[in-house]
Amino acid sequence: MNLEEDRAELIPVVTAGLRTWEDEEEFSRAMEELESLCEACDLLVAGTITQALPHPDNATWLGSGKALELMYLVRGTEAEHVVCLGNLSPAQMKNLQKVIEVPVWDRTNLILEIFSRRAKTREARLQVESAYLQYMLPRLSGMWKHLGRQSGGGGSRANKGIGEKQIELDRRQISHRINELRKELKQIERTRDVQRGGRRRDGFPHVALVGYTNAGKSSLMNRLLHMSDPASGNQENKKVFEKDMLFATLDTSVRKIDIPGRKPFLLSDTVGFIENIPHDLIKAFRSTLAEVKYADVILIVMDSSDPHHAMHKKVTEDTLRDLDVSGIPRIYVYNKADLRDEDLTVENHPGGDSYYISAHTGYGIDDLLDAMSGLFKSGSCMVEVCIPYTDGNMLSRIHKEGEVIEERFEEGGTYIRAVCPAPLADHLMRK
Ligand SMILES: Nc1nc2c(ncn2[C@@H]2O[C@H](COP(=O)(O)OP(=O)(O)OP(=O)(O)O)[C@@H](O)[C@H]2O)c(=O)[nH]1
Ligand SMILES: [Mg+2]
Incomplete structure (x- = not known):
């Protein structure tokens, strides 16, 4: 690999951090993470500026002196953007932009940009578009303020300035598009529900991988695929993308893991989490993450x-x-054990057992598989059924033997989602 050539494609940026809280260590961690997010977006951090203030400055976020310092750093490094740690108001963004003369991105903007580059499936693309539009909606006024109020107040529509009219127009168009996207995503979700129903009827237990971005979820999936019986298909083709980069995975993939001598199961790899993820983004990815719910x-x-x-x-x-x-x-999986020198003592979790593993070397994987099988055998199997109102006995049996997660009264009967023991789950699935 030619590093120089690789670097030539990266766009230089400056990162800016405003520390309003006490914890310096936490602040450095967040700044380092911001740099990794930049790398994931093909941006090269050419300079960094930090400022400590009790509150963000109303006008320029960093304060006027620091903003000027930032301007000189931008010029010196030929940075094309400034990426800020934090969420700036539209006005702060506009004012800072005026001083430094290059576009300002906040962390949400950066994450949305990474997501939009990485989204491959139609569903992921629509989800990202929806999140982006929701991010834009409150920020429209910043974009059109330059057109100002061109006629007097009064409040009636006819009296509004061009800027305000344009904002209203854009707002309506964007809201309309968000609604369209919502409908389309609902449709995709329905298709996915049907597929999921089909998989459930196959009777395989379903395991979901979740965790912070870059934890090694996709690598663990690939390790398990590698251990799967080659006779059940060419496992190399089914491998998922793994990389030392934040948000390498955006789309959920489900694979059948069929390891000789073990009960086959389905495994889902999902989008990684990150601290302070924009709320709209989680909402947008809710349907993808539904794999986890089931x-x-x-x-x-x-x-x-x-x-x-x-x-x-x-x-x-x-x-x-x-x-x-x-x-x-749930099982807590401490991956990358191969990178640890000290003794690997398992932490106790009230919510579930924990295991040290290495997706790279295979260390601890057999123990993890045993623990998973234990949970399959104990039959903690999630079922979704609609029990006719005439079958009150079955309903009370589910309540007695299982753990009810959701219950709704629908036209055809009681819709119920519950974790049930294997015999009961089998019985319900055969119905
Ligand atoms: N040393 C070591 N590295 C690992 C191990 N597991 C994963 N990695 C590395 O960690 C990086 C991230 O791995 P991924 O599997 O892409 O992580 P992920 O959790 O899927 O990340 P996202 O898709 O971004 O959420 C890659 O460079 C992997 O090679 C491990 O057991 N040991
Ligand atoms: Mg991944």
Whole structure:
């Protein structure tokens, strides 16, 4: 690989960080992560500026003196953008842009840009577009303010300035597009539900890989595919993309893992999580993450060699809480054990067992598979059924033997989603 050539394609940027909180270590971690996000977006960090203030400056976010310093750094490094750690208001963005004379991106903007470059499937593309438009909506006024109010106030539509009219027009168009996208995504979700139903009827347990971005989820999937019986298909073709880069995976992939001597199961690889992920982005990816909601077992994968893995675990658990998957058994997987020198002592988790593994060397994988099989055998199997109102006995049996996650009264009967013991799950699935 020619590093010089590779670098030539990268766009130089300057990162700017505003520390308004006490914890300096946490701030450096967030700045380092911002640099990795830049790399994932083919941006080369040519300079960095930081400022400590009790509150962000209302006008220029960094304060006028620091903003000037930033302008000189931008000129000196020939940076094409400035990427800020934090979320700037439209006015702060506009004012800062005026001083430094290059576009300003905030962290959300950067993540959206990475997502839009990485999205491959139609669903992922639509999700990113929807998140981007939702990000744009409140920021429209910043874009049109230069047109100003060209006629007097009064509040009636006819009296509004060109800028305001344009904002309203854009806002309506964008809202319309967001609605269209929502409908289209719902349709895709329905198709996916049908596919999922088909997979459930195959009777394979379903395992979902979740975790902070770059933890090694895709690598673990590839390791398990590699261990799968070659007779069940060319496993090399089924490999998923793995890379030392944030947000390498954006689309959910489901693969059948069929390791000789073990019960076959389905495995989903999902989009990684990150701290302070924009709320609209999580919402946009909710349907992709639905794979997790229907899993029988969740593997929470962490990069145990990363000094911040405890924080990564917390972010993952918080995101899972939002997804409402508390009833599904989980296993904590401390990956990249090969990079650790010290003793590998397993931490205790109230929510599930934990294992050290290495997706690269295969260390600990057999133990992890045993633990997973244990959960399959104990039959913690998620089922979704509609029980006719006439079958009250079955409903009370599900309540007695299983753990009900969701219950809704529908026209044809009681829709119920529950974690059930294997015999009951089999019985329900045969119905
Ligand atoms: N040393 C070592 N590196 C690993 C191991 N597992 C994964 N990696 C590396 O970690 C990086 C990230 O791996 P991925 O599998 O792409 O991580 P991911 O969790 O899928 O990341 P996203 O898709 O971005 O969420 C890659 O460079 C892998 O080669 C491991 O067990 N040991
Ligand atoms: Mg991945």
